[in-house]
Amino acid sequence: MSLDMSSSQKASDLISHARSVVEQAQHALNTSLSYIKSLCINESGRLSGSKLDEYQLVSYELAYSSAEIAAANTMCNYATQIREAKGDQDNAYLEEEIALMFCAEAVQNTRSRLSARQNEFGLSTEQFSTAFETDNTVKFCQEYQQTSKLVELGNFMLDQDGRTADYLLDEDKEIMRESFQRFASDVVMPKAEHIHRDDLMIPDEILKPLVEMGCFGLSIPEKYDGLLVDGKEDNLGMIVVTEELSRGSLAAAGSLITRPEILSRALLAGGTEEQKQHWLPKLAWAEPFCAVAITEPDFGSDVAGMKLKAEKVDGGWVLNGAKTWCTFGGKAGVLLTLARTNPEPGLGHKGLSMFLVEKPSSDGHEFRHELERGGVISGKAIPTIGYRGMHSFDVFFDNVFVPDSHLLGGEAGLGKGFYYTMAGFSGGRIQTAARANGVMQAAYEKAISYSKERKVFGQRLGNYQLTLVKLARMASLMTASRQFTYSVGRLMDEGKGQMEASLVKLFACKSSEWLTREAMQIHGGMGYAEESAVSRYWIDARVLSIFEGAEETLALKVIARSLIENAA
Numbered sequence: 001m002s003l004d005m006s007s008s009q010k011a012s013d014l015i016s017h018a019r020s021v022v023e024q025a026q027h028a029l030n031t032s033l034s035y036i037k038s039l040c041i042n043e044s045g046r047l048s049g050s051k052l053d054e055y056q057l058v059s060y061e062l063a064y065s066s067a068e069i070a071a072a073n074t075m076c077n078y079a080t081q082i083r084e085a086k087g088d089q090d091n092a093y094l095e096e097e098i099a100l101m102f103c104a105e106a107v108q109n110t111r112s113r114l115s116a117r118q119n120e121f122g123l124s125t126e127q128f129s130t131a132f133e134t135d136n137t138v139k140f141c142q143e144y145q146q147t148s149k150l151v152e153l154g155n156f157m158l159d160q161d162g163r164t165a166d167y168l169l170d171e172d173k174e175i176m177r178e179s180f181q182r183f184a185s186d187v188v189m190p191k192a193e194h195i196h197r198d199d200l201m202i203p204d205e206i207l208k209p210l211v212e213m214g215c216f217g218l219s220i221p222e223k224y225d226g227l228l229v230d231g232k233e234d235n236l237g238m239i240v241v242t243e244e245l246s247r248g249s250l251a252a253a254g255s256l257i258t259r260p261e262i263l264s265r266a267l268l269a270g271g272t273e274e275q276k277q278h279w280l281p282k283l284a285w286a287e288p289f290c291a292v293a294i295t296e297p298d299f300g301s302d303v304a305g306m307k308l309k310a311e312k313v314d315g316g317w318v319l320n321g322a323k324t325w326c327t328f329g330g331k332a333g334v335l336l337t338l339a340r341t342n343p344e345p346g347l348g349h350k351g352l353s354m355f356l357v358e359k360p361s362s363d364g365h366e367f368r369h370e371l372e373r374g375g376v377i378s379g380k381a382i383p384t385i386g387y388r389g390m391h392s393f394d395v396f397f398d399n400v401f402v403p404d405s406h407l408l409g410g411e412a413g414l415g416k417g418f419y420y421t422m423a424g425f426s427g428g429r430i431q432t433a434a435r436a437n438g439v440m441q442a443a444y445e446k447a448i449s450y451s452k453e454r455k456v457f458g459q460r461l462g463n464y465q466l467t468l469v470k471l472a473r474m475a476s477l478m479t480a481s482r483q484f485t486y487s488v489g490r491l492m493d494e495g496k497g498q499m500e501a502s503l504v505k506l507f508a509c510k511s512s513e514w515l516t517r518e519a520m521q522i523h524g525g526m527g528y529a530e531e532s533a534v535s536r537y538w539i540d541a542r543v544l545s546i547f548e549g550a551e552e553t554l555a556l557k558v559i560a561r562s563l564i565e566n567a568a
């Protein structure tokens, strides 16, 4: 698959050119990060959180630009790997053209953000010009953003039936991808609309085969009866499966794995050997299903503030209080629950511990269980605009007794609940990026097919320039997001990549909002109808920037803070 677009210059030289342009943009970001650091260092030489809050806007823009530029770097690597894999030829490969376009857009976007308040970013006119106004950069951005190039790519993509650039996966992962893609198309997609519109629980026809295929044990080592080869990480495998299932439905398939992923990571990080032996084999085969109860009515992003009360009694703990947004909390037989075991004011996150709270499983929108061990746990599903299929519950703990054996980490785990939450969520971010990629692919396929079918003013929609430009940008953004996610997954397999996982989560989730919006827009009035899948894709995509690290919290407290702290 190749495009006859860049024959005048060798594609590999063009990629080197792109790299140098992207590098300049990165340099400007580094300069700015150092500048903000200099403004926010307190007398003891440490970064001051309250000072940093005075620079939220620039911090957010730096975080988002860093994510986009990191994605551009990934695209340069991807283009190089494509040529290595496919061999030399005169014309540019589709993947190389997409990489060039994406780099041009990322640099242009970064330029616009920084130019709006150049002085606040601490960039002198000269520094800004060196980064963004050299002939090299200006020509590159103009060339790869020109309408004719976008139209050519749009036309090319229109002929591909929703197929996009090469996924560049090894054979094992490709087989995995294809089998879950088939499952999503044949089993999930036909049921997804019904589940969404009638707000139903995911049926057994989806749940059972996913359990049988081992999806719940993807992050659980073989020695605990999971699928993970002992001693090895396989984030990429989890990413590929999540993406394909999310293409079928975000809520009724792709997000199912998130819960065992979070629980197993928390258990592996903090559980005693006995707890791992007991729980991990059960979670791997969804016996029982599990859910995560961290968020409270008054505390979401601010995990350290959680206050669900756990009081020590003979043989265990008694839990009282409320959790909210506990997704799949009805169907689940065990809830990973963060509670305050030490009420001493001022202890903050150090007063939190993690419990595994057992309860009976149920399918409806409400539950109330008098527990054998003592106490009552009840829940009510929160009506939501999308993300339907698992139901997200308000959960109430009324004198719920939890034995000592269910305190994560045992005695040694006391006060470490916050860290176990973070360990659990470390895989959640990259997985959410994969979820965003799956939703984008689904929306993109619909946008392509509708552009081919629909006639307006006597011509098919796909003949118009504006439609073609949209399709080209969709292909470019989605490919960048996918390849960025894969590259971070590979990094995480080597035990690295935590910061990159936050960057890609931020980038992929925002991208999915734009892409699903445009796919919906291409459908005109039909896009607004409940019966078209694109309306669901758009609504579902909206939630991705809210959970697993709300966009602003992630950008400010995790990404910007760390980038600024580590700036030269």
Ligand SMILES: Cc1cc2nc3c(=O)[nH]c(=O)nc-3n(C[C@H](O)[C@H](O)[C@H](O)COP(=O)(O)OP(=O)(O)OC[C@H]3O[C@@H](n4cnc5c(N)ncnc54)[C@H](O)[C@@H]3O)c2cc1C
Pocket (backbone or CB within 6 Å): 291, 292, 293, 294, 295, 298, 299, 300, 301, 302, 324, 325, 326, 327, 328, 384, 387, 392, 543, 546, 547, 548, 549, 550, 551, 552, 553, 554, 556
């Ligand atoms: C459909 C759905 C499913 C969910 N499933 C689960 C689940 O299974 N388990 C679970 O525990 N939770 C779950 N959640 C909860 C989710 O993780 C929280 O909604 C999220 O952490 C945000 O918390 P919050 O809603 O309390 O928002 P808040 O923390 O109140 O934040 C409100 C807004 O303020 C922004 N903000 C935060 N800090 C700052 C700051 N310093 N400066 C500027 N802006 C800031 C946030 O980004 C956000 O936009 C789910 C949520 C939804 C919507």
